Amino acid sequence: MVAENPLFRKWSLQKLRATVVNDIWPEVVFFASVAVMVTFVSIKTSHSLAVPSTLLTVLGTVLGLVISFRTSTAYERYQDGRRMWTNITSASRNLAQLFWIHVANERINSGKQVAQTNLESIIEKKTMINLVQGFSVAVKHFLRGEEGVYYEDLYPLVCILPRYASGGNHLDLLPLWQSSEDGVHEFDHDLKPEDEEELKDAIAHEKMDSSRTATASPSSWFGSKKGKPRAKSFDPEAALASVKAHRPLKPARSPPNSRFSDYLPFLIIFKWIWKKIRGRTESVLSGRTRNALGQKITPVVGESNVPLEITIYLQNYAAFLMRSSLLQPASATAVMNNINMLQDTMNHLDRIAKTPLPFAYQAHLRMSLYMYLFFLPFQIFSTFKYLTIPATACASFLLLGFLEIGQEIENPFNYDENDLDLDGFCLSIQRELQEITAHSSPDPRSFIFTHWNQPFAPADRRTALELQAGNSEYGTAASADEGLDAIKHTMLKSWKETERMTRKQKQKYQKVQA
Known part of the structure; x- marks a missing residue:
């Protein structure tokens, strides 16, 4: 996410990609070319293409208001997404403090409470706090359309959860794990972390060259060359538990690779035609970042609701604490309120991600703007003469830019440079929860x-x-x-x-x- 003012800072490739210049420049060039044609035909020939500008003011005002409404609506969704992540951060902190401070370490055999050592109680509480951290990470992957739990930053936090409804029958695999299987890797959930030799043989041939390059910062205009992955300079997942999985874990961050089509969008149509001729249309549909018109493709939000599964286990832990009389009524109420806040926030984020602006509205607005910009040089030529060309280019740049900005920020949960920094939010929650568990709960008299x-x-x-x-x-x-x-x-x-x-x-x- 680029947050600083690029006009008064050193320009970089990331800041260029944060603008919409590389998305709209082909359209700006097209309408400027129309202006060139109108100008030179009208000046160099005896035929004048100028038309009265009667509708220019009225239609321009109405179109400007509609585009302004479109951008304002998208920015409101952007701010709603940021507020929802603030709620997740706040609820995660509150739950961690309630679990860590208000749940007693001393356990005795009394009623439904079972005796256990202080060490066992601390391990129990820290494990549930790790699960609270896993909720925010699961929400991040869910909103980005990345299904399942097999990610480097999520699997170490949720791998402790039960795999089977009863016994070890693969037919009884619980929904959390069943929805994460992709039918490609044979799974053996009975493998234990200490079975390192078996895991090495099972995973070694599955490692992909790019599995560790997704988080590397771009060092060239169009990404690293195939077969030459960059070194990973920043690895926050190293702070997580070192657990082995029965299948390769996907990177915590998988932004799409930079391609020529990101900077020359019109080239995507030639690639599509070439793939069509060669009969490999399925390869075009997989892994691409732009459609045939050169517009960015928004990932589809996944259906495997891992955050919901995690809140179920948090609710179960809260019920266990209340049955065992390990929480005072006021603290128990606070725990339930914060878990409910996590669930409500997840619903709001899901609404933002799955409710785009209606297609009819977007299509009609874009077609209306194209028509307005196409006929603009015909209407202003009689006044501007040669200045018709830069005037049309400037108007196209402004109007198309605002329209593209509205489309880009209406779903702020992906990997675009202007999207919310979900990875930063999750890492911030991780640091804060670690800070909470570093608190030793001393006797107040001691300080x-x-x-x-x-x-x-x-x-x-x-x-x-x-x-x-x-x-x-x-x-x-x-x-x-x-x-x-x-x-x-x-x-x-x-x-x-x-x-x-x-x-x-x-x-x-x-x-x-x-």
Whole structure:
């Protein structure tokens, strides 16, 4: 995702691809060519192609309003997608904190609660927090049309989940795993991570040359050459568990490779004709990024709802905690609310991804714009003469650009340069959950009553240990009410001192700014 202003920064290939110039320039050239034809025919011959511009103002205003509405609608969907990912981040943090802090480590045999060691309790909670992290990763792959769980950033988080409804019968494979099979790789879900020799033989011949190149940053105009993968310089999946799968794992990020057709869209039609002649139409339909008209193809959102399966296991864990009386009622309510937020957010994201602007609206708007730009030079020639050519090119660039921007950002979950940084969001959630589990839940007294703490500053700068000693006007711990008035006086004095110090600094800052 390119977020900085490219006009005042060093240009790069990524920033060029973030614009819509490479998508609209063939159309701009076409309409500019029409303007060239109209201008030279009208000037060099006795036939004038100029027509009255009566409808130019009216149709231009209406078309501009429609294009503005189209772009505004797409940008609203873009912002909705960003808000939904904020909800996922917030709910993931809340669930991790509730599991890590509010679920007790001490377990005894009492009612439905089964005794276990502190280590076992911590392992249990950390595993479920990893599953919370897996939800955001699963949502990312779901929205990008990448089905299943066999990805480098998802499989290590969900491989612990049950495979079979009962026993080890492959016919009883649960929906999460059944929907992830592609019918290509023989699966043996009974293989264990320690069966490394068998796994090496099963996976070695399946490794593809490009399996590790998808996340590498582009180093050339049209990507790496076939058979020469780039070195992977950034591998955040190295922070995940090292588990072996019964089949090769797909890369965490699989953006489409750059092709000539991305910069020369009209060439796609020649490739399609060539493949058609050779009778290999199926190879054209697989792995392509643009259609026969040179427009970007949006991936279809997958049907294997892995995020739903993960929330079911989170709900199951919440029910287990409540049955075992390991959560207080208020905490249990918060857990359920956050799981429900994850589910609701997933529904909203699914709605955005699966509800494009109606085709009839898009087709009619594009045809209307093409007609307007085609007849534009005929209407403005009598006024602009030779300037008709740059005027038509400029109008085409502006109107087609806004139309293309609206089409590109209406589904902001793919790999386009202007799409949301879903990978960055997932990695941010991963870092935050790791930070939460790094919290050791210490006894508050261990950090409150220390030499570092001056609770009553700035009015009283004595430390908590000095105040606790009992040789102050606040009384002793045994008679805490004796010095209550003195404490209130100190709090009021602290407020006055803070007001005086901070407002003086604020006034000084305002003078400097003036």
